Amino acid sequence: xxxxxLSRIAAKGIDLAKSLNSGQxxxxxxxxxxxxxxxxxxxxxxxxxxxxxxxxxxxISEARRYLALDHGIDExxxxxxxxxxxxxxxxxxxxxxxxxxxxxxxxxxxxxxxxKQVAHIRGISLLIRxxxxxxxxxxxxxxxxxxxxxxxxGLTLDDLRACRLGFRAANVxxxxxxxxxxxIDLDALAKLPSDEIRAALRGxxxxxxxxxxxxxxxxxxxxxxxxxxxWIARVLKERYLPEKAKVRPTDLADFCRQYFGPYAGYAQQYxxxxxxxxxxxxxxxx
DNA sequence: ATCCAGGATAGCG
DNA sequence: CGCTATCATGGA
Numbered sequence: 649x650x651x652x653x654l655s656r657i658a659a660k661g662i663d664l665a666k667s668l669n670s671g672q673x674x675x676x677x678x679x680x681x682x683x684x685x686x687x688x689x690x691x692x693x694x695x696x697x698x699x700x701x702x703x704x705x706x707x708i709s710e711a712r713r714y715l716a717l718d719h720g721i722d723e724x725x726x727x728x729x730x731x732x733x734x735x736x737x738x739x740x741x742x743x744x745x746x747x748x749x750x751x752x753x754x755x756x757x758x759x760x761x762x763x764k765q766v767a768h769i770r771g772i773s774l775l776i777r778x779x780x781x782x783x784x785x786x787x788x789x790x791x792x793x794x795x796x797x798x799x800x801x802g803l804t805l806d807d808l809r810a811c812r813l814g815f816r817a818a819n820v821x822x823x824x825x826x827x828x829x830x831x832i833d834l835d836a837l838a839k840l841p842s843d844e845i846r847a848a849l850r851g852x853x854x855x856x857x858x859x860x861x862x863x864x865x866x867x868x869x870x871x872x873x874x875x876x877x878x879w880i881a882r883v884l885k886e887r888y889l890p891e892k893a894k895v896r897p898t899d900l901a902d903f904c905r906q907y908f909g910p911y912a913g914y915a916q917q918y919x920x921x922x923x924x925x926x927x928x929x930x931x932x933x934x
Numbered sequence: 935a936t937c938c939a940g941g942a943t944a945g946c947g
Numbered sequence: 948c949g950c951t952a953t954c955a956t957g958g959a
Contacts, residue, residue, distance in 0.1 A: 671940060762941040768957060769940080814955030819942090856942045877940035896949080920940070939958085946951080 652787060653705040654693065657712065661721055663743025664696040670744050670921045672866050674757060674770040675777060677791070684786050687714045688750045689793045691784035704786065716745040716869075724871075724911040733887040734908075734915055737922035744917055747866060751834045752827060753794040754867035755849070758859045759823060760816050766924075768812075775811045776800075800824035819854030826852060842870045857901070865913040874904045874912040883923050 668676040668683055676685035682695025682702065687710045694711065695702040703711045712718070721742075728734055760776075761769045777792035780799050784791050800808075801824040808817035826832050832852075837845045842864055849860040861875035874880070876897070884900050885892075888907070892899070908915045 758940080761939095763939055763954085764941090764956080765939045765958060767939095771957090809955090812956065815953090816955080854942065858941060862940070875940070878938090879940065924940085937959090939956100941954100943953090944951105945953105947949095 652693070654695075654702040655705050655708055656697070656700045657703055657708060657717075658699065659696070659701040659715070659717055660699045661743065662696075662701070662715065662717065662745055664694060664701060664715075666741065666743050666921070667715065667745045667747065668694075670741070670917060671766050671924070672747050672917070673749060674766070674773040675791075675794075679787055679789060682787075684789055684791050686781075686784060686791050686793045687711065688753070689782065689784075691786035691791050693787045713748055716748055719745060719871075724914050727909045727911055728915055729907060729909065731888075733883065734919065737915075737918040740926075741918040741921040744914075744921060746869070746871060746913055746917060748869055749867045750794070751838075751863070751867045752797055755834070755852070755855075755859075755863050756794065756797075756800070756820055756823065758862045758866075759820050759852070759854050760813055761859070761862075762816055762854065772812050779811065797824045797827035801828035816854065819852070823852045823854070838868060842868070842873060845870070857897075865916075871911045871913040872909075874901075874908060874916040876900050876904065876916075877920070879920050879924050880916060883919050 664683070676683045679693070682693055684693055686692060687707060690707055690710065692704045692707045692711060725738060728738070757769065757773055760772045777794055780795035780803070781792035784793060800820065803821065805817055805821060808821055813820060827834060832848065837848055845864055845868055846860045849855050849863055858875050858877055861873050864870040864873040865875060881900055884903065885895055889895055889903065904912055
């Protein structure tokens with residue numbers, strides 16, 4: 649049972665709603681003037697009040713860490729290349745933080761993200777939580793934690809298929825069993841270099857370069873990593889490599905590595921957010 | 935109805 | 948190595 653008293657913490661520059669709705673995390677739900685959800689296994693209420701955040705009293709340090717309030721955004725922006733596409737995205741998406749999500753929760757959720765829209769990933773995430781997570785109370789309502797690898801490892805393929813997972817069900821089940829059995833220790837990966845974490849993550853069925861990059865960025869905090877999804881590939885081809893007739897996936901990765909710098913993950917998240925919400929309008933004007 | 939979605943992968947030449 | 952078909956499901 650959570651303490652529903654709230655504390656104010658300084659949070660200059662963050663945009664809470666953008667951060668929780670930018671396609672990194674999929675379970676936070678609007679509730680009154682704020683959001684309810686869970687930080688790992690603990691229920692939490694979050695509300696923005698100008699340059700401060702109202703946070704469940706017992707989750708102050710967890711929220712600071714989860715919302716990455718320590719990230720030096722001004723310094724990050726100073727490292728960016730100066731080009732009109734990225735500048736526009738920064739202007740539009742400023743306030744987003746790259747969150748620090750629990751590793752298993754992030755891995756399992758992005759395993760379900762393959763070839764899915766953000767809205768549907770959210771639906772699947774909430775369904776899995778409601779059916780197999782822990783019910784938690786906060787702000788007079790219920791939220792659910794993400795089920796542990798052990799819990800999911802005990803399910804059947806049909807149980808997961810019933811959560812609208814489709815062909816992804818087998819991958820989630822296999823990953824849960826690999827972690828629950830101790831075959832892979834996710835927490836132990838945190839001390840390794842990014843390339844070694846990536847190699848380990850790609851050992852899970854259904855984890856290729858893109859999903860591994862998402863977990864590196866959103867859970868392991870490797871801010872130099874740039875996941876390349878269909879939207880980012882579109883931006884890169886149209887705005888950064890328009891003269892090239894043939895662009896292979898490796899070309900995109902090579903370009904990102906040499907162009908966007910040590911905080912490419914932030915650049916990527918701004919471009920994703922901006923492009924995803926304005927691309928169709930721009931195309932219709934032209 | 936048709937296309938597409940924060941992809942991965944086996945199978946092919 | 949590069950290219951293609953295929954994998955379920957639902958939002959637009």
